[in-house]
Amino acid sequence: MGADREGGARRRPARAVAYLACGVVLLAGCASMPDHGDLRGVESTPRQDAQVRVFAVPPSDDALPPQIVQGFLEALTSDDPNYETAQQYLTEAADDAWHAQRSITVLANAPNIEVDWATNKENSDTFSFLLTGKKVATVDAQQSYSPASGEYSQQILLKREKKNGQWRIDRLPQGVVLGQSDFQRNYMSVNKYYLANNAQTDTSAQLAAVADPVYVRQRVDPTTQVVRSLLNGPTRWLDLGVRSSFPSGTRLKKGATDLTPDESNKLTVPLNEKAARVGLAKCNEMAAQLLYTLQDLTPTVDEIELRAGGAELCTLDADGATAVATRGPERSPEFLYFLDGDHRAVRIRSGSKTAGAEPVPGPLGEGAKAFRSVAVSRDERSAAGVGLDGTELYVARMEPGAPLGEPVLRSAGKTEDDRLTTPSWDGRGDLWIADRDPAAPRLLLLQEGKGEPLEVGTPGLEGRVKSVRVAADGVRIALVVEKDGAQSLLVGRIDLDEKVGERSGVTVRELRNAAPELEEVTTMSWSGDGRLVVVGRAKGGVLQMRYAQVDGSTPKGPAPDALTGVKEIAASEDERLPLVAYSDDGIVRLPSGEQWQTVVKEGSAPVYPG
CATH class of the missing domain: 2.120.10.30 (TolB, C-terminal domain)
Known part of the structure; x- marks a missing residue:
């Protein structure tokens, strides 16, 4: 790269586009290591131990555009909680505009990296690629999964920064794109639970808990992720059929992270002031929603304590949740x-x-x-x-x-x-x-x-x-x-x-x-x-x-x-x-x-x- 920039960062020989394209040939198809390709930067396989963390690698000095795109895509498959490493591959403007949580696009294999020949020009300080593949599914901002089909093709544009001559991504599609095997390794399906709207008019009839599946990152504090998702409300598909007992605007108390049950499998959930004045019956419904939602996670949660305004609101165990709302049949078939x-x-x-x-x-x-x-x-x-x-x-x-x-x-x-x-x-x-x-x-x-x-x-x-x-x-x-x-x-x-x-x-x-x-x-x-x-x-x-x-x-x-x-x-x-x-x-x-x-x-x- 030093020879390429001789006489100034913006001067490059005419063969630069071809040189970069050769780099793409070496790297294309291995953007996500478990899918295919001979080069291995990050080992990721669906059979990997669920407790093994995969960390991203920041961009190296003088990395070529293909290496920048490759490193960015690998960073999207890591267990980096807030994608800080992936952000290092972006220009400041791109970092401000990009929202990783907006969506996930799942492809049959890792995204292919192809040179965008129609837009690249010789002696330019920009270079663009196309990320391509076959769509399998999308996950929206509510973490709701939807099957998808058809071809995926999105442009990713790189820019050589004037201040240091380093290549960085300047324009890219919103959200995360990754191959199906990386999605299956990184994400897991969890059922959130809300209460059915079509309750019996008979007040003695029991409420029904309704499953609302979402996908969360399984090695990035999944308990806290799921609690936040539950508090945000049901997905659009289920919204009109259910209700949440949490008062509107209820969120985790500011600063609450890494929710973990204690040695007796009791989870204490601190909520903001929106929940401070709920009555006991309403609080028990809230706790039942949480308990049903978290029971399939590891470590197991057997009891929920809700707190707000510096005081305990209620505590509910599995038997109490069953008395509040049924999950599945009201009784086991005889x-x-x-x-x-x-x-x-x-x-x-x-x-x-x-x-x-x-x-x-x-x-x-x-x-x-x-x-x-x-x-x-x-x-x-x-x-x-x-x-x-x-x-x-x-x-x-x-x-x-x-x-x-x-x-x-x-x-x-x-x-x-x-x-x-x-x-x-x-x-x-x-x-x-x-x-x-x-x-x-x-x-x-x-x-x-x-x-x-x-x-x-x-x-x-x-x-x-x-x-x-x-x-x-x-x-x-x-x-x-x-x-x-x-x-x-x-x-x-x-x-x-x-x-x-x-x-x-x-x-x-x-x-x-x-x-x-x-x-x-x-x-x-x-x-x-x-x-x-x-x-x-x-x-x-x-x-x-x-x-x-x-x-x-x-x-x-x-x-x-x-x-x-x-x-x-x-x-x-x-x-x-x-x-x-x-x-x-x-x-x-x-x-x-x-x-x-x-x-x-x-x-x-x-x-x-x-």
């Missing part, structure tokens, strides 16, 4: 239900290893009517069944001697595949079902499983609903939707269009793809309160079973063990219960840490309550 070889509804104890199924009490288990699918209310007192040809929906109490009655819904579809789906109960005791009749496809709601069906609005929905599963919180709904021969797994937000507590107007909005890589989805079920288990096929691939996050990201951890000939899958939002499936081997179950086991050879349509 039974697993399915249809036996005679198409009667039968049940076994949840988690039971025995095959001794008994008919459910009431008309669905008596055998007078054959069914193709059933759904059991979450209190396990009522059941809904679709007749064998898919035309009629029946609802009855699960009590000895209860009548079957007349169908509460009929479909006019001409074939079995064009009629009623398997129904699904929400936490309020209302029943959801779709009519697949091509002449009049509808998503329907029956309040308490009876009365005139209410047609649910689905703005933006393209295609026909093939399957319906409502989350226990009653705020989110999962749909398998068919369009042009492909089936997608979509998750939407349930909005009550009238005042809270009434369902005279209901709309499912903001549908988003929870498994964007699958073009065929055959069956799905909620499995926990923030994810689903899904059976489907990617383009050109084979049928597979996997988990999917509600935001479209892939959860960490192994997929369920492979199973041949899966036709239907059942899971519970109580994650302690085993997966259950209907396959070529009949009804089978997958206990945690074990292999698939046969429950009964003759059976179909397994479901947990819901």
